[in-house]
Amino acid sequence: MLKRSLAIITLLIIGYWLAQGLAGVPFGQDKMLVGQYYLNHVEAQTGAINVVTAIVVNYRGFDTLGEVTVLFIASTGVAALLWGRKKKRTAKTEGSVVLTTGISLLFPFVLMFGGYIFIHGHLTPGGGFPGGATIATGFLLMYMAFISYEIPHGKFEVTEGLVGMGYVIVGLIGLAISGYFLFDWIWQTWHWGAGNIGRLFSGGFIPVIYTLIALKVGTELSGIIDNMLKEEVKE
């Protein structure tokens, strides 16, 4: 009891202190400095109309590279922590017929919608990470509905590595063409899709990179699900 009341008092003090700090940051008012520059120049400089994905992939591409690295390390870490020689699914009860049939029908639609999200990253809300998470959700549904379902490990791990390398290679091509890493060569050098802004074939290398990122995120999250759902089998 004493511990709880002490914790609550401390937290109230911290909360008051945070509120005092935020009182100097007015809500709902224009505080943009760099943001206005991005909004004004995004169409001319990147060819995308979704400013958030243009910032994430183009203006601040190193953030995304680090983010992908963090996710890769997490997936490797989960695999290393849960590594064991004999691992099997431990689910024992088969799902009902309605569940398995429903998931079998739903699975291609979930994958298709995930693909739609990441291909249209430069036009609509979404992008690589939500698209990849949607694809992983499809595989999670399969894992939940079928007790013996397993992702094809070899293919998934190879895909994960290849698309990760593809992202770095796209960046390195920019380095070779123009002198800095993650330079948008498809837009800046080729002017590909310049008369097409707002349609599918535009946006420089944002759709390319988001396709790679989504495949990477989807395979990594599916691998994490796979690792977590398995348990060591005692002989």
Place this chain on the structure above:
Amino acid sequence: MISVYYFGAISLVLIGLYAVLVKKNLLKILIGLDIMESGVNLLIVSIGYINGKSAPILSEGIGPSQAVDPIPQALVLTAIVIGVATTALALSAAIIVYEKYGTLNIEEIRRLRG
């Protein structure tokens, strides 16, 4: 008067911190960490809001002067993914701890090096 979004974000952070300080179950502590992370993300996004403006996707009718600040949304996109990654890692560590010690109570888990 503080905005309701800031108040909600600070409250989420404090609720998460309370769970981390007081709770004994490892999974409840992880839930507290997740709640804290949601609070931080809500705070970052709400700082970028501008009254009466819409999402930063430029289309017909929405020009560069009618969109909210896009930078906090890009930052939160990064932060969410990092939160998911750390949560997955922490959960697998919790699985290992439960397999090794047979309990998730942090007061009963001794000899963490052994």
